[in-house]
Amino acid sequence: MIYLSLFGISFLASTILPFSSELSLAGLISTSNFNNSLLLIAASLGNILGSVVNWLMGFYSRNFASKKWFPFNEMQITRSSKWFEKFGKWSLLFAWVPILGDPLTLVVGLLRVRFLDFIILVAIGKVSRYLIILYLMG
Secondary structure, eight states, X not given: OXXXXXXXXXXXXXXXXXXXXXXXXXXXXXXXOSOHHHHHHHHHHHHHHHHHHHHHXXXXXXXXXXXXXXXXXXXXXXXXXXXXXXXXXXXXGGTTSTTTHHHHHHHHHHTTOOHHHHHHHHHHHHHHHHHHHHHHHO
């Protein structure tokens, strides 16, 4: 049950909700009562899946860009596109960064970044962060 809870916390932490999957993972690792590999898998999958949901929301919300209630205007989308072109898809390696990472995954969906590029780079960044936590706590 603890693995499912960590999965849920990690999923929610990759949205705009203020959760800390890093602290949850570190706390569970420090108790030494759980399998660290399963903790790593649960946290990684939850966090990656949350980013996928953000990407999907961005991707499909673009269909509503012409609506008056849409939260982004065309100028903001253009500005975001230019920023993303400047830093490139490699910026997705930093999708784990607090405050910046969650909106980034939404914006790249809005910009229709190729899903395969998105998932590979986001997964590398997020799993690497959890591996570092595991190493530091181990």
